[in-house]
Amino acid sequence: MSHNPFQPRLVSRRKMLAGLGALGAVSAFTVAGCSTPAPSGGPDTTGSSETDSIKFYGNVLGEESQKAAWQGAIDGWESRSGKSVKPVVYPYDQASTQLALAARSGDFGGVGQGGPWQVLVPTGILADLSELASHMSLPLKIIESLRIDGKLHFLPLNASGIGLVGDGRVADEAGLKDGASVEEFAAALERIKQQDKKLIPYAAVTKNPDLKDAVHWMWSWGSEVVTVDQRCTLGDAGSVAAITWYKELQDAGLTKSGVARTDARILFARGQAVLYDDAPLAAKFVRTNGGSAALATAIRPLQRPSVDGRPSVNRFWGSGLFCSKGKGEATSKDFISFVAGDVKAATSLYEEAALAPADARVAAKVAGLDKDVFQNTFRTAIADHARAAAWDRLPSVSQIDTAIGEGVAVIMAGQTGVQAGLNSLKRKIDDILAQDV
Known part of the structure; x- marks a missing residue:
C-alpha cells in the first residue's frame, strides 16, 4: 500500500532516539479553514484514569508575557475540578531536553504545553486527543496534518503564523x-x-x-x-x-x-x-x-x-497541548478541554498574552476580539496565508x-x-x- 504523505507514519526506534536527543523547541501550528470533523473512532482510553493532581510541563509559566494568563487558567480549572496542577517549568530552548529526560525516566505524566511533542510519539506515551478535537471548531487542514496513524496527539489552542x-x-x-x-x-x-x-x-x-x-x-x-x-x-x-x-x-x-x-x-x-x-x-x-x-x-x-x-x-505559528495516556489521562484531558474551551480562560490569554483562541466558537465569545484591528488584520494578512512545514510533525x-x-x-x-x-x-x-x- 502506498503511503499517504499527509498521514504521517509511526517512526522507527532509530528516529525515536534521534528525536529524543534533539535540542530546541518545535514550531507549532495554526491555520484558517473549516471545522474539525468527528474522528472515525474514539481515542484508545484503555487504562485511562482520574488522578488528584497532574503535572504541567512547559515554558509559559516562566514567561512574563503569558504567565499571568496561564496561571489564571490553571487556577480556574483547579477551582472547578477540586484537583491540583504541579508545574514543571523550563526555558523555551530546553523543551526537547526536558521532555526527553522525563520520557526516559518514566516521569512524564500529565499535560505538556508547546514543546516538541513529536519526540514523544515513538515512545507510545501520548494520549489520542481526537475526541476532544471533535467537539471543537478547529481548522480541518491543520488537524489532519497533525494526525499520526489516525491519532491526534497535539491539540492547537492558538492559530496564526x-x-x-x-x-x-x-x-x-x-x-x-x-x-x-x-x-x-x-x-x-x-x-x-x-x-x-x-x-x-x-x-x-x-x-x-x-x-x-x-x-x-x-x-x-x-x-x-x-x-x-x-x-x-x-x-x-x-x-x-x-x-x-x-x-x-x-x-x-x-x-x-x-x-x-x-x-x-x-x-x-x-x-x-x-x-x-x-x-x-x-x-x-x-x-x-x-x-x-x-x-x-x-x-x-x-x-x-x-x-x-x-x-x-508564511510559516505556521501557534501553541497547543498534549498529554500522557493511561494513569491520569482522564484528568489531563479534562484540563485540556477546560483551557481550550473555557471563555474566561481564553479571554484571559487574549487580554494578557494577545493570543486569540483557535476554536472559532470560543473566539466568537471573547469580548473585544472582533473589534481588535491588529489581530483581525493579522489574521487576514498573515494567518490566512500561513502553512505548516512538512517536517513540523516529525x-x-x-x-x-x-x-x-x-x-x-x-x-x-x-x-x-x-x-x-x-x-x-x-x-x-x-x-x-x-x-x-
Whole structure:
C-alpha cells in the first residue's frame, strides 16, 4: 500500500532516539479553514484514569508575557475540578531536553504545553486527543496534518503564523502595501533607507536562533525545502534565488547583520526599524519593550510580498497541548478541554498574552476580539496565508530547524557562497531525514 504523505507514519526506534536527543523547541501550528470533523473512532482510553493532581510541563509559566494568563487558567480549572496542577517549568530552548529526560525516566505524566511533542510519539506515551478535537471548531487542514496513524496527539489552542509587521505611518509613505511583489518590496525598503539613513528598513532575522525564518522566503521562491515525502530540495533554483536575495538585502543595508528576533523587537519598539517578522504578539511586544503609544497604534501587519505571482506564504505559528495516556489521562484531558474551551480562560490569554483562541466558537465569545484591528488584520494578512512545514510533525523538527538556521547563518556571515552553503545544508538535512528509515 502506498503511503499517504499527509498521514504521517509511526517512526522507527532509530528516529525515536534521534528525536529524543534533539535540542530546541518545535514550531507549532495554526491555520484558517473549516471545522474539525468527528474522528472515525474514539481515542484508545484503555487504562485511562482520574488522578488528584497532574503535572504541567512547559515554558509559559516562566514567561512574563503569558504567565499571568496561564496561571489564571490553571487556577480556574483547579477551582472547578477540586484537583491540583504541579508545574514543571523550563526555558523555551530546553523543551526537547526536558521532555526527553522525563520520557526516559518514566516521569512524564500529565499535560505538556508547546514543546516538541513529536519526540514523544515513538515512545507510545501520548494520549489520542481526537475526541476532544471533535467537539471543537478547529481548522480541518491543520488537524489532519497533525494526525499520526489516525491519532491526534497535539491539540492547537492558538492559530496564526510568522509574518511581517511594521510601522504603518512609514510603510504608507514608502509605499509598502499588501499584494506587492518582492521587487516592489525591495524598492520601498530603498526609499526608506534614502529618507533616513539611521533607520533599518527591515529588521529581518539574520542570525540564530531564529534563522529558520529563511524558510518562508524559500517557499516564496518555489522551493519546498522538505517535501511531504521527506525529500530535501535545498540547493535548487528557488532556494538559491531566495537566499541570494535575502543576503543582498543585508549587503545593501536594507537589513542588518547579527539580528535575532528579540533584537528585532527592541529595534522596532525603539523606532529604529520599520519592519520585522513576528507572531501576533507583536503589538504587545511594542508595549513591553518600551515603545510609544503612537507606535502601538500605528503597528500594522503586512502581507508577505510574492515572487513571480505566487501566493504570499508564511510559516505556521501557534501553541497547543498534549498529554500522557493511561494513569491520569482522564484528568489531563479534562484540563485540556477546560483551557481550550473555557471563555474566561481564553479571554484571559487574549487580554494578557494577545493570543486569540483557535476554536472559532470560543473566539466568537471573547469580548473585544472582533473589534481588535491588529489581530483581525493579522489574521487576514498573515494567518490566512500561513502553512505548516512538512517536517513540523516529525520528531526531528527541532534538528531540521536548527540545521537550517545554522546553515543559513554561515551564508549570511559570508563564510560560504549561497549555492555551496545550501548544498552542504542539504546533505545535513538528508542525514537527519535518513534516520526515519
